[in-house]
Amino acid sequence: MQLPRFDLKRPSSFHEAVRLLVEYGNAAKISAGGTDLLPRMKYRIAAPATVISLKRIPVSEPFQDSEGNLHVHALVRLSDAASSNLVRTNAPALADAALAVGSEQIRNMGTLGGNVCLEPRCHYYNQSHAYQFMDPCFKRGGNLCYLVPKGNRCWALACSDTVPALIGLRAAAVVQSGDREYTIPVEELFTGDPVRPLCLGETDLITDIVVPAARPRTAVVFRKLSPRGGIDFATVNCAVMLKLSEDREACEDAIIAIGAVSGKPMRAGQAEKNLLGRKIAPDVIHEAAGRTASEIRPSMRCDCSISYLRKCIESLTQAALETAYQRASSGDGVKPD
Amino acid sequence: MKILVELSVNGERFEIATNPHATLLEVLRNQLGLTGAKEACGTGECGSCTVLADGRPILACLALAADYQDCEITTIEGLQAGSTLTPVQESFLEKGAVQCGFCTPGMVLSATALLKKNPAPTLDQIRKALEGNLCRCTGYNKILEAVRAAGEKMSQEASGSSGQ
Numbered sequence: 474m475q476l477p478r479f480d481l482k483r484p485s486s487f488h489e490a491v492r493l494l495v496e497y498g499n500a501a502k503i504s505a506g507g508t509d510l511l512p513r514m515k516y517r518i519a520a521p522a523t524v525i526s527l528k529r530i531p532v533s534e535p536f537q538d539s540e541g542n543l544h545v546h547a548l549v550r551l552s553d554a555a556s557s558n559l560v561r562t563n564a565p566a567l568a569d570a571a572l573a574v575g576s577e578q579i580r581n582m583g584t585l586g587g588n589v590c591l592e593p594r595c596h597y598y599n600q601s602h603a604y605q606f607m608d609p610c611f612k613r614g615g616n617l618c619y620l621v622p623k624g625n626r627c628w629a630l631a632c633s634d635t636v637p638a639l640i641g642l643r644a645a646a647v648v649q650s651g652d653r654e655y656t657i658p659v660e661e662l663f664t665g666d667p668v669r670p671l672c673l674g675e676t677d678l679i680t681d682i683v684v685p686a687a688r689p690r691t692a693v694v695f696r697k698l699s700p701r702g703g704i705d706f707a708t709v710n711c712a713v714m715l716k717l718s719e720d721r722e723a724c725e726d727a728i729i730a731i732g733a734v735s736g737k738p739m740r741a742g743q744a745e746k747n748l749l750g751r752k753i754a755p756d757v758i759h760e761a762a763g764r765t766a767s768e769i770r771p772s773m774r775c776d777c778s779i780s781y782l783r784k785c786i787e788s789l790t791q792a793a794l795e796t797a798y799q800r801a802s803s804g805d806g807v808k809p810d
Numbered sequence: 811m812k813i814l815v816e817l818s819v820n821g822e823r824f825e826i827a828t829n830p831h832a833t834l835l836e837v838l839r840n841q842l843g844l845t846g847a848k849e850a851c852g853t854g855e856c857g858s859c860t861v862l863a864d865g866r867p868i869l870a871c872l873a874l875a876a877d878y879q880d881c882e883i884t885t886i887e888g889l890q891a892g893s894t895l896t897p898v899q900e901s902f903l904e905k906g907a908v909q910c911g912f913c914t915p916g917m918v919l920s921a922t923a924l925l926k927k928n929p930a931p932t933l934d935q936i937r938k939a940l941e942g943n944l945c946r947c948t949g950y951n952k953i954l955e956a957v958r959a960a961g962e963k964m965s966q967e968a969s970g971s972s973g974q
């Protein structure tokens with residue numbers, strides 16, 4: 474399968490890349506690892522006149538600042554993020570999520586920034602359009618949807634594996650915007666509209682992901698369910714954060730983030746609130762998982778039913794909460810699997 | 811307009827005039843005549859186009875040739891020295907891990923990269939390392955056996971040579 478023709482730019486810094494984006498505007502697309510963009514181009518659902526490859530930009534190793542915050546370069550390859558000792562000890566959920574992406578080859582090419590910005594996906598959209606003469610759907614600028622024909626919006630799913638983990642870790646993205654730099658919590662990056670999924674400006678680029686220093690008695694756990702266990706996008710994924718009180722019995726802080734079921738990753742706000750101050754026990758965890766499953770509203774999709782999805786959400790959340798409790802209470806709250 | 815890319819493949823430097831939209835796979839197969847890496851899906855799902863970039867398996871079908879100028883590419887053709895097969899290649903033959911052979915170059919390269927990092931992988935580790943390499947013929951069991959046997963062979967060779 475051939476790529477459509479394009480002009481290739483290879484900037485050597487984020488500054489230069491942003492300048493090129495300003496110059497070429499909508500006609501240009503960014504390729505970091507290219508594992509999301511290039512398949513879309515081969516399928517002819519993206520055909521930028523210019524591709525701006527970030528491959529020449531030097532990548533720095535993950536490092537910890539004086540306050541213990543972990544800085545991970547956006548162009549770090551997922552396999553390097555997963556095997557970095559700093560990431561594994563300070564943010565094991567991020568390492569686990571990176572390791573859950575695609576395959577060894579995909580992880581050796583795909584970057585963390587690209588994974589965060591992964592285009593929302595749908596079974597109709599993410600397939601070859603080379604010989605399809607159907608009218609374009611919302612996501613290709615048209616005015617209809619093949620998945621929900623009577624609907625008036627796009628239902629594509631935000632499938633990134635690292636994003637729920639980063640939300641559980643309360644991570645932030647450092648964004649280069651023109652000559653300016655700003656920081657935005659990863660959770661606030663997403664609009665929820667699969668057609669325009671990111672809150673970033675058209676010429677903004679993520680340069681780093683910052684994970685706040687690990688807290689005591691706190692564990693963040695990532696879990697993924699997919700059809701074959703490998704190579705597939707998540708049917709559903711989940712990250713939970715649990716912080717225990719000083720006696721390691723009650724819940725002091727909680728995050729439950731569910732991905733791949735909607736246009737953006739979802740938080741189970743009610744279930745989280747309900748955990749606060751409660752003494753963690755099997756029935757409390759069970760209740761939280763149940764609440765999560767009834768609170769999260771999965772989008773319509775064609776590979777499984779909503780009721781099946783709810784069961785998946787419940788069991789995944791339960792497993793993640795159990796592990797998080799174990800780790801947070803045993804003192805090695807930040808140790809990886 | 812063509813661009814000039816400099817690639818380092820199997821220890822040799824090449825300067826190639828090609829399209830900006832040429833993939834590494836297209837350059838390897840069509841311009842360098844290295845047809846070991848195969849194109850099946852072309853979109854990242856099957857691993858038949860696997861080559862090593864600085865020793866790590868990547869998908870040549872999703873790699874822009876221009877993006878891989880600064881690394882050492884190894885294809886299946888560059889794995890062996892002369893006509894001696896590597897332990898991984900030998901084990902694939904001995905264990906019957908090859909049927910149609912379409913997935914084999916990718917499988918062998920992925921397995922080679924794994925065993926270099928981890929000479930005694932568990933079955934789960936082998937499965938994880940090969941999750942991006944699909945095979946429609948063998949049912950995978952023979953491949954897993956072959957990788958395991960190759961690991962054993964390599965550690966025996968290593969301990970044998972250090973004992974000499």
Ligand SMILES: Cc1cc2nc3c(=O)[nH]c(=O)nc-3n(C[C@H](O)[C@H](O)[C@H](O)COP(=O)(O)OP(=O)(O)OC[C@H]3O[C@@H](n4cnc5c(N)ncnc54)[C@H](O)[C@@H]3O)c2cc1C
Pocket residue numbers: 502503504505506507508509510511512547548551573574575576579582583584585586587588589590591592632633634635677678679680704705706707853854855
């Ligand atoms: C077979 C297959 C299986 C896959 N399985 C999974 C999976 O299980 N889980 C999963 O999450 N993903 C999966 N992916 C998708 C993809 O490979 C990964 O999400 C990968 O991390 C994307 O990173 P990349 O650098 O290759 O992205 P690219 O293709 O380079 O970029 C993706 C998008 O993000 C934007 N972008 C990239 N970097 C930046 C930046 N620094 N700032 C702003 N915007 C940026 C680009 O504009 C582009 O549109 C799979 C892909 C394939 C082909």
Ligand code: SF4
Pocket residue numbers: 594595596597598610611612613617618619620621626627628629667
């Ligand atoms: S959900 Fe509908 S509009 Fe969105 S990508 Fe799929 S077919 Fe297109």
Ligand code: FES
Pocket residue numbers: 848849850851852853854855856857858859860869870871872
């Ligand atoms: S041809 Fe490259 S992954 Fe299938």
Ligand code: FES
Pocket residue numbers: 907908909910911912913914944945946947948
């Ligand atoms: S031997 Fe035929 S695809 Fe693997």
